Amino acid sequence: MVNGERITELIGKVKDLCRNVALVDDNRLLLEVDTEKIIDLSHKLKDLEFDHVKGVTGVDYPNESIIEVIYYIGSYSRTDYANLIVELKITLPRENPKTPSLIKIWQSCEYPERETFEMFGVMFQGHPKLKLLLLPDEFKGKYPLRKEFKIPEEGIEI
Amino acid sequence: MSTEKLLEVFIGPQHPTSGHMRFIAELDGDIIVDFIPDMGWVHRTIEKIAETKTYIQIIPLIERQAILDSANYNLGYILALEKLLDIEAPPRAQYLRTLICEINRIASHLYGIGIHGIMLGSSTAFMWAFGDREPFIDLMQMISGARLTYSYMIPGGIRRDIPHDFQDKAKKAIKFMRKKIKDYFDLFNYNPVTLNRLEGVGIIKKEDAIKLGLVGPNLRASGVYYDVRKAEPYAAYPEIDFEIAGRNEGDSLARLLIRFDEIQYSMNIIERVLDDMPSGPLLTNIYLTKLTGEKKELLKKGIVRFPTLFTALKTKEGECLARVESSRGEAIYHLISNGLLKPYRCRLITSSFRNVIAFKHALIGHKLADIPAVYGSLDYFPPEADR
Numbered sequence: 001m002v003n004g005e006r007i008t009e010l011i012g013k014v015k016d017l018c019r020n021v022a023l024v025d026d027n028r029l030l031l032e033v034d035t036e037k038i039i040d041l042s043h044k045l046k047d048l049e050f051d052h053v054k055g056v057t058g059v060d061y062p063n064e065s066i067i068e069v070i071y072y073i074g075s076y077s078r079t080d081y082a083n084l085i086v087e088l089k090i091t092l093p094r095e096n097p098k099t100p101s102l103i104k105i106w107q108s109c110e111y112p113e114r115e116t117f118e119m120f121g122v123m124f125q126g127h128p129k130l131k132l133l134l135l136p137d138e139f140k141g142k143y144p145l146r147k148e149f150k151i152p153e154e155g156i157e158i
Numbered sequence: 159m160s161t162e163k164l165l166e167v168f169i170g171p172q173h174p175t176s177g178h179m180r181f182i183a184e185l186d187g188d189i190i191v192d193f194i195p196d197m198g199w200v201h202r203t204i205e206k207i208a209e210t211k212t213y214i215q216i217i218p219l220i221e222r223q224a225i226l227d228s229a230n231y232n233l234g235y236i237l238a239l240e241k242l243l244d245i246e247a248p249p250r251a252q253y254l255r256t257l258i259c260e261i262n263r264i265a266s267h268l269y270g271i272g273i274h275g276i277m278l279g280s281s282t283a284f285m286w287a288f289g290d291r292e293p294f295i296d297l298m299q300m301i302s303g304a305r306l307t308y309s310y311m312i313p314g315g316i317r318r319d320i321p322h323d324f325q326d327k328a329k330k331a332i333k334f335m336r337k338k339i340k341d342y343f344d345l346f347n348y349n350p351v352t353l354n355r356l357e358g359v360g361i362i363k364k365e366d367a368i369k370l371g372l373v374g375p376n377l378r379a380s381g382v383y384y385d386v387r388k389a390e391p392y393a394a395y396p397e398i399d400f401e402i403a404g405r406n407e408g409d410s411l412a413r414l415l416i417r418f419d420e421i422q423y424s425m426n427i428i429e430r431v432l433d434d435m436p437s438g439p440l441l442t443n444i445y446l447t448k449l450t451g452e453k454k455e456l457l458k459k460g461i462v463r464f465p466t467l468f469t470a471l472k473t474k475e476g477e478c479l480a481r482v483e484s485s486r487g488e489a490i491y492h493l494i495s496n497g498l499l500k501p502y503r504c505r506l507i508t509s510s511f512r513n514v515i516a517f518k519h520a521l522i523g524h525k526l527a528d529i530p531a532v533y534g535s536l537d538y539f540p541p542e543a544d545r
Binding site: 052059076085110 | 207371382389479490494503505507515545
């Protein structure tokens with residue numbers, strides 16, 4: 001079980017590399033980080049036995065002209081971190097968003113990063129196969145989960 | 159070895175087994191040297207559609223990502239929504255949620271076992287599993303009125319109480335299944351044909367399972383005993399004493415057998431839930447007081463009609479992450495709300511999407527003929543992964 005002490009200890013180890021650290025819920029630690037430091041922070045988390053990425057999410061904010069990318073990171077190896085999810089959040093410009101891929105650190109982010117690429121157009125530099133995953137190869141239009149993308153309608157609704 | 163010797167084989171996407179999915183296998187002779195899962199054939203942009211629906215309309219939508227396992231997926235969304243609404247379901251509702259999730263887990267595993275059986279050429283296992291799934295589906299129908307898509311959990315509670323004869327029917331189904339499991343072991347699991355095809359095939363070692371970030375039974379069959387029901391208990395799981403299944407071999411046989419273990423443990427949970435079920439309201443008090451007239455009368459019969467405010471349900475501004483252990487593993491929901499009628503972002507991370515990476519790993523070095531054995535053992539469900 002994660003108790004307060006564990007989290008305080010964890011925050012102490014990573015806070016130098018982060019722009020902002022917050023405990024958003026009982027078991028959710030949010031680390032906001034700059035893209036330049038994400039590799040260092042990821043290595044540090046990996047050393048602390050955060051051994052897998054549960055998923056990667058993008059969130060589009062057209063008004064602020066940014067895209068947020070969130071990595072959900074967890075640990076199977078340490079039972080005292082079992083209920084903890086670390087959210088690693090980076091903020092990217094909406095025009096030409098790019099960030100280093102973490103696939104060399106966590107192999108498990110291969111498919112999630114690819115999905116975030118096709119849905120939001122975030123370029124994960126160093127990812128070996130940044131191609132469409134869920135969308136068909138002949139898909140036209142850009143980035144379905146960005147806010148300006150409208151789902152084409154067939155006009156059959158009455 | 160030059161690449162000219164390699165043969166590229168396309169498998170699917172015309173429903174190779176449990177859904178539309180394509181594999182690209184590179185073969186040297188009949189040995190697999192590269193195996194690429196190509197997904198997305200049943201992608202329905204559920205996350206995008208969710209941004210255009212109100213919070214209540216999303217409930218039936220979200221179940222469609224895995225209709226076999228709709229109760230668990232329904233619950234994960236409701237847990238995230240309840241945190242945003244700052245409400246909690248009363249104890250009886252929590253127990254009933256656990257009950258329906260576990261019945262659903264049994265039905266879902268039996269589906270997976272049946273599909274695995276037919277992939278190995280054992281039509282008996284297929285027929286048995288699909289037949290034996292019926293009593294559990296009937297139980298769900300008794301509670302919710304639907305066979306597969308229940309939409310049973312609503313914010314703050316559940317839709318319906320169990321009928322008075324439910325306990326007996328459930329115990330009868332469990333008694334039947336316990337007897338029947340022995341038959342599966344005699345005729346299918348320990349059949350020399352099954353053993354030859356599964357034992358030592360598609361091994362995923364513990365460290366690889368961790369590295370690949372697998373979830374659910376596939377992870378626990380490789381010796382990592384991680385289960386969200388224990389790691390971060392929700393619904394009535396904190397109050398119930400239960401075991402989680404675990405095996406260490408990491409091969410296809412372990413992944414088949416662990417599903418039988420889980421069926422047995424789920425039946426234990428169902429018995430405990432039925433025995434310890436507290437009495438009390440089905441809906442949180444804030445909403446109960448809003449029910450008047452006919453709706454109040456129906457409540458006495460155990461039927462919850464939606465309070466009118468559900469049509470314009472608004473949450474506070476903010477975001478919330480919730481997770482559940484679905485039949486195939488951990489499912490994560492991230493809801494971001496800007497205080498309006500519809501969510502700003504509704505992120506779903508499903509278990510099959512996380513398990514798809516296992517295909518790339520588990521089949522390398524095996525023969526082409528081993529594909530069905532390993533594919534079936536991973537219990538991969540394409541609609542769940544594609545969303």
